[in-house]
Amino acid sequence: MKLMAIDGNSILNRAYYGIRPLSTRDGLYTHAIYGFLTTLLRLRDEEQPDAVCVAFDLHAPTFRHKADESYKATRKPMPEELRMQVPVLKEVLDALNIPRYEAEGWEADDWLGTISRRCEAEGWDCVVVTGDKDSLQLITEKTKVKLVSTRMGQTTTKDMTPESFREQYGFDPIHMIDLKALMGDSSDNIPGVPGVGEKTAMDLIQKYGSIDTIYEKLPDIEAKPAAIKKLTEGEESARHSYWLATIVTDAPLDFNPEVNAVKAPGPDAYSLFLKLEFSKLIERFDLRQGAPALAESERISVAASVEQVTSAAKAGELLELWRNADHISLLALPDLSGVAVYCATGGDTAVMSELFFDRYQGNWNHLLASLFSGDIKKVSHNVKDLMRLLLLNNLPAEGFIFDTALAAYLLDATAGSYDLGRLFVSYFNEELPKPLYLDPDAFALLGDRAAAEASFDSCATAVDALYDALAPKLRERGQQELFETIELPLCRCLAEMELAGCRVDAKALSDFGELLSRRAKDLEAKIYHLADGEFNINSPKQLGEILFDRLGLPHGKKTKTGWSTNADVLEKLRWESPIVDAVLEYRQLTKLKSTYADGLLKALDPDGRVRTSFQMTVTATGRLSSTEPNLQNIPTRTDLGSEIRKMFVPEPGNVLVDADYSQIELRLLAHISGDEGMRAAFLSGGDFHAETASKVFGVAREDVTHEMRRRAKAVNFGIVYGISAFSLGQDIGVSQKEAKAYMDAYFATFPGVRSYMDRVVEQAKADGYVETLYHRRRDLPELASSNFNLRSFGQRVALNMPIQGTAADIMKLAMIAVWKRLKSELPRAKLVLQVHDELIVECPEGDARRAAVLLAEEMEGVAHLSVPLTADAYWGKNWLEAKG
DNA sequence: GTAATCACG
């Protein structure tokens, strides 16, 4: 039989510092608890114990069993974000039926010591789980210590048995106490022998085993005379330290391992986990059995009466009902073969309608066309995707007044996921039946219409419930206008862009792919020759071995798994060996081949166009992102990469028109900070980076060299990202000191920028969030963190988000404006792409000039800043040409 | 599934 005893404080601590912060919507931090539970699960799987319990420290202010006034005085107080998690973890453990041990004035160690000895007395094995090396003294033949460490979110454990301990330390585990008695431990306030450190202490214990033996033999021991003197003088302290370092093994505890036998979780666990938003852990702890199904929730059982539409007359009735309703909430199956509509009809009543068109006998096209026309106000989840589906089927896509996914994104842009099920748990602490139909793959693979139907109606009802919850919150936070004038109208614009797609010259692309292959093959042979053997060049591990071990090149930065082989590092090694250049070029070629040549060809639709999906709820700043394929990272920085842009072409007779904002982020920095010098630089209309260089380096405008401009440009970008001198130096290849001088000069030149940076961070600390000019918000719990790195990250984000985010807002407004004007003035022109500060339109050749003018006008006119906002537009027969 | 790398703004 085996018992696993966990040091609760130690594991919680490690989880807290090892995992990035996570909190529920109402501000309760949960990452330490989450980390604790995943560690618990892992260790339980690994050890398969028959019993589990957890021990906690509990310090009474007035009583300490180790009567030392300053005991633990040097320990830092627990950060508030961790302290708040302790009682909740205890609640969780109680709910899981895992016994815990704690009492005033006792430490977790003392319980672990006592528990392990009682286990042994009962003939049980014991596994002590802790991150604290103090506990190693408890190791015996029947008790092992599992040392846990959490680094970068990764938990690793090391089993310490008498053998492995002796192998590592060279003495028996029990003499860990003697070691501490000599060397002391500042975090536990154990003095040890003054002047004796880890090295001397280890050496002595390895030779003599215990302090008793050492003091018996004094002064005739093998040690330096100075050490002998310190030991003699420090005997009293050593004896006292021994006592302090000894873990109690006979605490007053009536302990029986049987009582801790593993039990099933109790009835409260499920709701508690829902409250903490631990959906994944609900599965892993298997908490769902016996839980009430969602359908029993009050909101839904009162509201819905489900009926299916089977006649044209019925359809007419429903349309009438929907037209007169304040709004309806609906969801559609991904192939549009079914729609679920929830319609509140006053008081506590509602009509829930499920339309499945393979069964429906009447003219359902008419029903759909009416449903999605402008005179029925609709709420849905992921409106852009639904609009794309509707437009694809030549149906109208009007009258959408709310999108629950978009609203939830505006309320918390860093939540990461906005699927209906998760939102519902987060807002109502209840689970939705798994919305099978929302996952097109699951639906297609299973062909399980029955399962989809079973959850369909409750999901439409959930959309309505979320609308009621989210809409007032948007208003409270002043984000209604952002929602109504930017996010929601953009859905239609993006749906049309996705549908339009971009034409790609497939033949040219596959020819280019062939060329890349041939050149990569040549390089591969060359690399094998230079390396004196074959290996996988694409494996950073194998490449590192070849470069740094076999060829003995000097290594630079390290990664978690070995030496870095990234382009930055290799760049510095170019002169060391010709293999480096070959590898760099090989990387470039294979990247172009696999991601762009092959990748785009794979994504090509039969009509020769690629259709990306624009994601509206992914970035923390408000930008869009592009997936499957990503068309926002098509190469442009190298000549070879630019070849790919030549493959993006219009239909015959058309051209591509490309318009991009000029330095929109820096202009926004000038506007938001109000720095007069920076504003003047933009108002003068010259080359801003050169202008900056002239001011920062104190030379006349015409004396600015290429290198000075390059450096000034890097500083400008660095400022927007929340710079540090170190990274700036790295980036432009100067010393940290020199970089610091540039920054000082920069801030002296633009003092308003520095005061803005201070101001925005202060404000963010006070508010807990930052926002854009249009009230897009990003929460910043990182600023309150006790972790230096996280806090610094929070500060950089506080500087960057309002700028990057406002630029994103402005671009979205511009897209809406451009879309509207194109629709009325140049109906044959279509927006096809957005790349953050760049818009691309495809239109007939004859419309090119007017489209270019229109683009620039709308992009420039959409915001009124205290500096000019400028956009440049060109056109051409492919994307590269259109970049001007 | 995670890590490393590299493409973009």
Place this chain on the structure above:
DNA sequence: ACGTACGTGATTACT
């Protein structure tokens, strides 16, 4: 003293 720029997505290797 800390450890090192903001925001993304796709591919490949490897556990």
